[in-house]
Amino acid sequence: MKNELPHDLVRTLLAVVDEGTFDAAATVLHVTPSAVSQRVKALEQRTGRVLLTRTRPVRATESGQVVVRYARQLARLEDDARSALGMDQAAHADAPTWLAIAVNADSLATWFVPALAVLARDARIYLDLRREDEAHTTALLREGEVMAAVTSSPDPVAGCSVRPLGAMRYLPSAAPAFAARWLDGDPAAWIPRAPVVCFDRRDDLQDAFARELTHGRPAGPLRHYVPSSEGFADAVTAGLGWGLVPEGQARAGLADGRLVELLPGRTVEVPLFWQQWRLDSPALSAVAEIVADVARTALAVPRPSTR
Template sequence: MALDPVQLATFQAVVEHGSFDAAARALHVTPSAVSQRIKALEQVVGQVLVRRARPCEPTAAGRSLVRLGGQVALLEREALDAARGGLSGHARTRVAVVVNADSLAGWFLPALTALPDVVFELHTDDEGHTAELLRAGTVMAAVTAERVAVQGCRVERLGAMRYLAVAAPTGHAAWFTGRDPAAAFATAPMIRFNRKDTLQHRFVRTVTRRDIDPPTHFVPASASFTEAIRLGFGWGLVPEGVARADIAAGRLVDLTPGRHLDVPLYWQYWRLESAVLAALTAAVRATAAVALR
């Protein structure tokens, strides 16, 4: 049995807006109509698709339909725009993308200027976890560390972000000067973005061949992360472009000159013949070719 496009669009609205009432307002129908459509869709699929919570979330069975609903909406918008000769009124295509925080704070945003008629919904997560939103159908594309394509997606290698281990001059003198690296890294305060952030631990293993558990500060914003290091809270890995400018200015010290950590990044996006996704992919590819190694 074919899926009803109205029911599918209603399901998409419930997931996007987080409740039956909010979806009803967005669709200009009653909450009862939304409920009836979702129940009818669940009967067709034979599975519960929406977890009735606050906010409403798709079940495991519903996730594939989230992506399908988004793909249908994107293609419908592009088809309507083409039929109207590129004049679709004030409505703009919305594209949801997830990007790791350092890319978002650094090289990624300039790529989006190539698509001035697109409305972007940007999400952030650790580069090792960004593909999860792609699997869930929440986003159409992702900058990710995962090189294996998510089902239904294409993957392209973008390059690598290089990180340097740095500390403020006072921290370098207090924690590292004249000390064995293994002992220094084991006790020097560390700064991490969040608990998903394992870059510092990965780097230390390449230097000392040991696992460490030092005192740790969590600072979940790229600019604040670097500022915390400048202020002497601890050491951490900073993108090369930012780190080298601060090292040259004397604000930071390179803890291990000649050593670094390269994080390969990939662009994963829906396997869909979409003009918008094709244009976005070309823009991201071109920007990354200049900004990444």
């Protein structure tokens, strides 16, 4: 039927996206590049959409991402079904299960690793972690690149479920010498001129905090970009600028005097959510429960703003 999506065509599209070229996909699928091209064209004719941009590497279009996501879900369900049926059990009793998950850098550097430690007890489940800003992890879900994500968005991606995890709490902090030099008096006066540390050019956390204190003005133009959670905390501790440091990373510095809070008692909270494909997958469900259990004790309970 015209509206069907034959599995061999869907798998071929996924192979092209994962391998980056038609030739590479042909090698993986043990067919000719011409056969790969014909299958992709046939799938595009069935869907009535262009599914790939013929670049190097090829990329899925928005419509193609829908098919890629379906292909990954299909592969996950097939693996789970084969495991449940005991197919090829003798040869694959210890076959690993791979799950691609997007995690923001601050979670990975603080509370997410204990979740991995719990997961290590099950030698059959392995994770392919993609580090991405919490505001952008849903894009990887939407594109079919990952099966689950730690995200700041409570709005579910199509075909995904959402559950709250808690909140990452950040403390506006600086080194004592830096604070004495730059951060005296009204924040509305020092924020526009004081150097600030940002994770990368997409990091809006410091700017959002600054806008709250300056009636809409972002943090100053003197910026250090440090795209590592540990490096970010180290940069603030070293006195490069002020920044919002995850509470778990700031505690030691505050305790031994290497850091000071800019506005004692004032924190910034970023609610985090777990989004995952709506699949009856034992492996995915097991990881979701482990992550939720660790987050329950490691993350803060969201509380009203202290403004």
